[in-house]
Every structure is written in C-alpha cells, then in structure tokens.
Amino acid sequence: MTLQSFSLPSATERLTVSYDGIRRAAEIICHGGVVAFGTETVYGLGALSTSRKAVARIFDIKGRPSFNPLINHFATPDRAFAEVTLDIPLREQALALAERFWPGPLTLVLPRHEGSRICDTASAALPSLALRVPQGRAIQEMLRLIDAPVAAPSANRSGLISPSTASHVLSGLDGKIDAILDTGPSAVGVESTVVDLSGARPLLLRPGGITREALEEICGPVDTQTSDNHQPRSPGQLSSHYAPHLPLRLNADHIKASEALLAFGHIPGALRHSPLIWNLSENEDLAEAAARLFAGLHFLDYEGKRRNLSGIAAMPLPSHGMGLALLDRLRRAAAPRPHQN
Structure with a gap:
C-alpha cells in the first residue's frame, strides 16, 4: 500500500472488521507497528517480518525468548514459497499440503531461500522459515494490502494462555500494542499444526488445527518431535506453555x-x-x-x-x-x- 506521513498510535486502537479498520491495521503494520488480529486459529500479534526493529517489539511485548522462532504469514502460497527453496526431497509433499490446506491452520517449515526478505530475528537465525497462509476474509485482505511477510505469534504474554477473542488480548496487552483488529472469536481455537519438511521425512513439530490423520492422507507417515527447550524449530515446542495462573x-x-x-x-x-x-x-x-x-x-x-x-x-x-x-x-x-x- 502507498505510505504517507504517519505516526504510530499513542494508545491501543480498537479496529472493526470494516474496509477502514482493515486498511488501518495494514497501515500501522507497514509503518513498523504491532497489531493484534484474529485468525481462524487464535489471535496473532503481527509486525513486518522484514523489519528487525518491528520484530524485536513483538519479542519485547510478549517477553518471548529470542531463540523461539516466529511464523510468517502470507496472503497466497506463491508469496510464501518465494521466501524458501523447494529444491528438497519433500518438494511434492510441500506443494500437496499447501494445495490441500492453505489457506488454513497449517504451518510449513522449509529451508530459507538465500534471497529471503525475512530478518534473522524472526527466524531465530535458523536456516529454515515457518510459513502460513491463514484463512479469513479480514486477515487475507490485510495481508494483501501489506504485501510483505507478517510475523505473528499468539497475542499474549509468552507462556500464558493463548487468546481466542479480542478481550483475551486486551486483558494482557492493552496499552502495549498499537492496535487490535477485532474479527470475533477464533473458529478453530488452537494454533496451527506445524510440519517440518526440510529433512528426509515429514516431521510433526506441533499438533494443531489440521489433524495428523489428515496430514498422513496427503504426505504419508509423519514422524514427531514436539518438544525442544533449547533450539525449537517452531513455536509451541517449549515444555511449559499455554499456562493459566492456577495450577x-x-x-x-x-x-x-x-x-x-x-x-x-x-x-x-x-x-x-x-x-x-x-x-x-x-x-x-x-x-x-x-x-x-x-x-x-x-x-x-x-x-x-x-x-x-x-x-x-x-x-x-x-x-x-x-x-x-x-x-x-x-x-x-x-x-x-x-x-x-
């Protein structure tokens, strides 16, 4: 979108799912701001993946460890695949999963292309990138207007319960983020399934909105590695996560x-x-x-x-x-x- 003279909001703006609200959310992100928005999985906390400064704000707002990579969101599969290389043994599986489940609650981990625009901060300096094409009219239109990768972990303090409504987000982040685009309750309610296709066999890193059975119908047997507290390859792999205050x-x-x-x-x-x-x-x-x-x-x-x-x-x-x-x-x-x- 065309950028003009702009300053980030001084307080958290509440945006509705209207043309003006979606455009305002895109405008804030394009200028380096951080915006919470609903997806079909949970509410995400979005900023430009191409900006180290903007991505650093996500980590700071969430209190997220810097070694925990972020998922990058795109309007279309073609834009997502432009950031990675598909010269890999599991190329056909990657294309088949994307065709079947994008847009939708599936994240693919693939080797980073040497010309990728995504900053190392968003990928935790890993040689791979986590990519997703989310579902929903508002988020699709926002991503189309931004026309750049958007890093978006769940919109909550790190380790706590993920938000599935705008009120969940505001209860913890009001005044800390630039805006929230209220798209209503998340339909799926849990985060995306994450599959690593950068190796010799598909590897399930996080179960989520696409079941293992559905994955295996498309790409055959899937191995599992869902925990890594030292160098996770995707979000959701830390052993303590999604936690309420009460035990x-x-x-x-x-x-x-x-x-x-x-x-x-x-x-x-x-x-x-x-x-x-x-x-x-x-x-x-x-x-x-x-x-x-x-x-x-x-x-x-x-x-x-x-x-x-x-x-x-x-x-x-x-x-x-x-x-x-x-x-x-x-x-x-x-x-x-x-x-x-």
Whole structure:
C-alpha cells in the first residue's frame, strides 16, 4: 500500500472488521507497528517480518525468548514459497499440503531461500522459515494490502494462555500494542499444526488445527518431535506453555472442594460437585472442544482466582483427531513453569 506521513498510535486502537479498520491495521503494520488480529486459529500479534526493529517489539511485548522462532504469514502460497527453496526431497509433499490446506491452520517449515526478505530475528537465525497462509476474509485482505511477510505469534504474554477473542488480548496487552483488529472469536481455537519438511521425512513439530490423520492422507507417515527447550524449530515446542495462573491437574477422576473443573462430555458423579465447571463439549465433539479450550481456560483461571480456588482439574480427553492438539496444549499448560525448575 502507498505510505504517507504517519505516526504510530499513542494508545491501543480498537479496529472493526470494516474496509477502514482493515486498511488501518495494514497501515500501522507497514509503518513498523504491532497489531493484534484474529485468525481462524487464535489471535496473532503481527509486525513486518522484514523489519528487525518491528520484530524485536513483538519479542519485547510478549517477553518471548529470542531463540523461539516466529511464523510468517502470507496472503497466497506463491508469496510464501518465494521466501524458501523447494529444491528438497519433500518438494511434492510441500506443494500437496499447501494445495490441500492453505489457506488454513497449517504451518510449513522449509529451508530459507538465500534471497529471503525475512530478518534473522524472526527466524531465530535458523536456516529454515515457518510459513502460513491463514484463512479469513479480514486477515487475507490485510495481508494483501501489506504485501510483505507478517510475523505473528499468539497475542499474549509468552507462556500464558493463548487468546481466542479480542478481550483475551486486551486483558494482557492493552496499552502495549498499537492496535487490535477485532474479527470475533477464533473458529478453530488452537494454533496451527506445524510440519517440518526440510529433512528426509515429514516431521510433526506441533499438533494443531489440521489433524495428523489428515496430514498422513496427503504426505504419508509423519514422524514427531514436539518438544525442544533449547533450539525449537517452531513455536509451541517449549515444555511449559499455554499456562493459566492456577495450577492445572490432568486426567482427573476426582475433584477437590477448591478445584474448578475443565470437563469433556458426561461428568461423572465424583466430579459434579466442583464449584466451577466449563464443559468443552457436552456431546464429546473434539472440534467444538478445540474452539472452546482457551476460552475455557481463561474463564476458569479468572473466575477461579476471583473465588480463591486452588487449581483447575481437567477430565481425560481422547488422543485421536483434534484430541492430539488438545492434549498437547493441556500437557504444556500443566508442566512446571520455568521459575519452578
């Protein structure tokens, strides 16, 4: 878009999903600003991937470790692939996955092209880049107007619960970011699936909005490496992540008098007397559960603290389909915090 005389906002602007709101969000990002916006997965915190200064602001706002790379967002697959090399053994798998799942909740990790415009700060100086083409009219139009890669991790302080609504973002980042484009609740509700195609076999780095079963229908067997606290190849690999302030206990078959309950499906009698309950899906629908996960954790954490509860107990979840992503988020949310080690 055409750039004119401009100064960044002095307070966080609330933007609506209108022509003017989308254009304003793009304008702020083009001038080096940081804007939160909704995608189909969760709300992202976006800045130009080509600007070290802008990307550094993302890390500073989030309190994110500099070794943890960011996902770069594009309006089209062609623009994404222009930043990487496809002269690799898994070229056909990369193209097939992009054709099937872009735009959508899939991130591909591929070798960086020597002419890539993306700054080393965004990639944590790795030889690979994480690329995504997100779904949604507003985010697609914003990226088209920007016409440059946009780095966008989840719009929250590092390690805490991801935001699936604008209010979740503002509760932690109001006054710290330049603007927020409110696109409503995120439909998928968990972050994108991340697949590394830079090696000899597809490698699942983070389960997410595209199931492992769906991936393997396209590209065959997929290996797994979902944790790396020292040099992660993608976001979501740190062992402690997505954490509420209250401690989280998994696979609960009983409830303490002072515990909130994160339920799934039918609630057994031993759990029904919890003073605070959020059911991810009464019908045991994993897609519905994913869409309600982070909203539920935000609610139980906020209301549980207000009621002086001691923690959150989570019922068991299935491990197939979207259940794999749900379990991944809950295991990291329940892991010891870095300051507890």
